[in-house]
Amino acid sequence: xxxxxxxxxxxxxxxxxxxxxxxxYSVGISALHWLQQHPGGGIVSLFMLSSxxxxxxxxxxxxxxxxxxxxxxxxxxxxxxxxxYICAARSQGNLIFGKGTKLSVKP
Amino acid sequence: GAVVSQHPSRVICxxxxxxxxxxRSLDFQATTMFWYRQFPKQSLMLMATSNEGSKATxxxxxxxxxxxINHASLTLSTLTVTSxxxxxxxxxxxSASDPVGVRGLKSPLHFGNGTRLTVT
Numbered sequence: 354x355x356x357x358x359x360x361x362x363x364x365x366x367x368x369x370x371x372x373x374x375x376x377x378y379s380v381g382i383s384a385l386h387w388l389q390q391h392p393g394g395g396i397v398s399l400f401m402l403s404s405x406x407x408x409x410x411x412x413x414x415x416x417x418x419x420x421x422x423x424x425x426x427x428x429x430x431x432x433x434x435x436x437x438y439i440c441a442a443r444s445q446g447n448l449i450f451g452k453g454t455k456l457s458v459k460p
Numbered sequence: 461g462a463v464v465s466q467h468p469s470r471v472i473c474x475x476x477x478x479x480x481x482x483x484r485s486l487d488f489q490a491t492t493m494f495w496y497r498q499f500p501k502q503s504l505m506l507m508a509t510s511n512e513g514s515k516a517t518x519x520x521x522x523x524x525x526x527x528x529i530n531h532a533s534l535t536l537s538t539l540t541v542t543s544x545x546x547x548x549x550x551x552x553x554x555s556a557s558d559p560v561g562v563r564g565l566k567s568p569l570h571f572g573n574g575t576r577l578t579v580t
Contacts, residue, residue, distance in 0.1 A: 386569055394498075394551050396571035439504070448494070448569075452503045 356380050357442050359451035366458050372427040374454045376440035379421065383443050387414050387425050390437040390453065399425070399438075430458045463487060464556050466572025473544055473579055481539045481575045483554035489534040490556035495527075498551040498574075507552075510537040544579040551576050 357378045366372055376385070387399040400407050400414040402423060407414050411430075416423040427434055437453040465484045473479050483493055493510040508529055509517040516529035528540040537556075541548055553574040 388569075388571075394553070394574040394576065396553060396555075396574070398569045398571065401569065441504075448506065450503045450505075 355452070356444075357440060357449045357451040359438075359440055359454050361454060362452065363455045364457070366430050366456070368431055368458055368460050370430050370458075372430050372434075372456065372458075374425045374438050374440075374456070376423045376425070376451055377421060378423075378440075378442045378444075378449070380442060380444040380449065382421075385416055385423050386441040386443065386448070387423070388439040388441060390439060392436070396439075427456075430456075432458045432460050434458050464490075464554065464570040464572045466554055466575055468575055469573060470576045471578070473577070475545055475579055476543055478540055478542045479544055479577060481541075481552055481554075481577075483537045483539070483556070483572050485535045485556045485570070488556075490537075491534060493531060493537040493554055493556045495529065495537075495539050496553045496555070498553065504553070507539075512537075541577065544577070546579045549577055549579045 360375045384401050384403045386401050389397045389399050399412060402414055402416040404418060411428045413426040423440060425438055435457050437455050439453045440451045442449045463486050465486055467482045471479055491512045495507045496504045497507050498504050506519050507522045510529045510531040512531045512534050518524045526542055528542060531537040551574050553572055555569060555571045
């Protein structure tokens with residue numbers, strides 16, 4: 354079992370839909386990152402969380418430390434949100450990556 | 461603008477040659493940089509941690525003599541793939557931490573745009 358598990362692996366949505374991507378981890382963490390990888394490969398860091406909730410535009414990230422679970426939400430999704438979303442747990446100085454969720458938003 | 465610059469973005473080389481990839485932090489000092497490799501449809505895998513002024517720390521299974529890392533300054537780390545083989549073809553990406561949070565950046569993890577290496 355991977356230490357960081359993401360679901361779903363693939364997600365197709367219609368423009369405007371509310372999207373949730375989940376991340377569960379089994380290790381103790383000091384922080385959890387949500388990353389966005391564009392089709393060309395470039396990676397953008399969206400959030401770094403250690404507790405609670407953060408919001409940036411249409412993106413919301415939450416984390417429940419007790420349940421070892423984090424979610425990334427996208428409101429009013431748009432085709433430009435199509436990308437691979439990766440969660441990464443920072444544990445003992447190392448980053449452990451999930452396998453990513455490939456999101457495709459159709460117009 | 462990008463805070464970590466990686467060059468080149470794409471490289472095609474012949475088997476047996478060496479390829480150097482550069483990773484630069486543009487407006488902050490990165491005492492630590494990380495090198496990752498990503499195969500198609502796979503997750504990022506950490507190859508090594510590059511520390512300025514000292515030897516890199518390699519992950520298990522990564523050959524340090526094949527993947528040479530040099531972090532000679534606080535803004536530049538290089539990864540050299542020596543005697544490249546077709547199985548080294550992959551997407552290589554670096555990241556750097558900015559723990560001080562220059563320019564008020566809220567996330568201290570910055571990635572380069574990656575280098576797609578194809579060995580023929």
